Ligand SMILES: Nc1ncnc2c1ncn2[C@@H]1O[C@H](COP(=O)(O)OP(=O)(O)OP(=O)(O)O)[C@@H](O)[C@H]1O
């Protein structure tokens with residue numbers, strides 16, 4: 275039998291360890307590295323929510339940049355045009371923009387398409403959002419929206435001053451830890467279990483009495499909302515919302531993180547995002563080297579260790595411990611889930 | 620006797636292939652109705668139409684008096700249908716236990732509304748206990764934590780039966796429940812099916828090829844041949860019917 279409590283505790287511990295590691299960074303690294311770490315923290319959740327959709331719900335999205343950009347621009351518009359509104363309302367508005375886009379687009383696309391066709395539609399729609407941004411004066415056209423301030427949050431007796439990059443960094447890592455763990459909780463709730471069942475066999479799930487399309491749409495909206503939240507949190511950090519974050523290459527990022535880290539494990543994209551950040555940092559001096567390194571690494575991982583780095587680690591551990599699949603205390607079995615995921619590529 | 624399901628003038632074709640032609644079909648409450656017919660007669664298609672997996676081209680289907688022709692499968696499940704598939708469909712990546720939890724939770728969600736999905740993360744105690752009970756009842760204890768895709772053929776069929784039972788249906792539809800089983804497994808499956816029929820007070824609709832299974836379970840027998848019902852009634856009457864003998868030349 276599965277020990278659900280142990281699972282919960284282990285994954286909460288993983289999230290908190292991640293938070294602790296990121297919290298140390300400002301003490302041991304320069305401001306450039308802290309900035310990078312902040313972006314990595316955001317990328318982690320961006321990757322997690324993409325993989326929730328992919329491995330959790332079985333929906334392949336090539337257009338997650340649209341949600342990220344929706345959140346970023348939503349936040350930017352609120353803080354520049356309506357500065358009197360509180361910071362959290364900006365975050366909520368940004369996330370709601372992502373949710374709305376996901377709802378409208380998902381409603382249309384899930385009716386008409388599945389599989390690769392669905393993925394291509396997400397790509398097309400995402401490009402549409404990109405073009406809309408570059409053509410809209412209100413959103414700053416090609417220049418984007420610049421000079422987004424970092425907030426000071428009034429909490430009654432305390433005032434939280436997040437105007438410095440370092441203090442905002444701490445806000446980011448706390449917000450991302452909460453978002454990541456909330457996503458874990460959703461994926462492991464009754465609704466999340468059902469969504470995973472739909473991925474494995476939609477027809478069977480329908481004949482248990484569950485409306486497939488409604489649940490797929492739910493998964494899509496959850497993923498889009500969290501991606502938008504990531505974008506909204508990022509904008510005061512970089513202080514700019516530029517159309518570049520709506521370009522299709524941004525949509526490929528969570529896919530890369532997932533492939534590197536392992537799609538079959540909930541935390542796979544987190545490992546991928548950290549590795550990706552490390553490569554970007556290690557090769558920052560040489561133009562183009564980062565792309566080459568990432569490509570080579572990606573090829574190596576996809577060809578030699580399907581299931582990603584966490585998949586490899588889990589197989590190792592299982593061999594060493596001789597443990598049965600399903601007793602590993604993790605939320606996925608790489609042998610099955612990841613294997614299938616790879617086969618679908 | 621009250622009718623639980625009634626179909627009138629059903630037609631169904633796949634492209635140019637006409638599979639069901641003007642089929643009238645009814646199902647009385649409490650009966651064990653077996654549909655037989657040669658390969659390709661349209662039994663599975665009849666199942667798919669009645670359960671809502673596919674739309675019929677014309678005709679009407681009513682379930683406990685209300686018209687469900689336009690409803691999709693999952694909506695018909697809500698009014699008390701459970702079904703299995705000719706090739707067992709289960710969630711291969713999960714253990715038998717998790718498969719059952721999904722089924723039970725889906726039933727509870729349909730009964731109690733969406734809030735059921737929101738308040739708890741792990742399955743509730745009552746859900747876990749019910750899953751345990753079903754595992755025991757259908758003799759799946761030995762499968763423990765194996766991924767369901769690695770189960771034996773018979774265990775998969777039994778797991779699928781358990782999942783259907785978990786929905787607490789009024790009507791259970793089983794498409795060839797003993798296909799591909801050894802004779803001893805078959806006898807065991809017949810015993811199990813009549814046992815759950817008694818304990819749950821189910822109405823059964825089955826298709827089957829094996830005549831021992833057919834006559835072991837049926838309280839009513841319908842013969843489908845090339846998409847047309849050629850006989851329907853008491854098993855013994857149908858067995859004696861001359862047209863049926865023609866179709867099943869030499870077989871019983
Ligand atoms: N999806 C489909 N597309 C086209 N033709 C189909 C499809 N499914 C079934 N058929 C055809 O419809 C006819 C009836 O098939 P069906 O599966 O209902 O028969 P059956 O009585 O269940 O047979 P069996 O005893 O082999 O299970 C067959 O001729 C089959 O080739």
Ligand SMILES: [Mg+2]
Nearest residue numbers: 662663664705
């Ligand atoms: Mg059939």
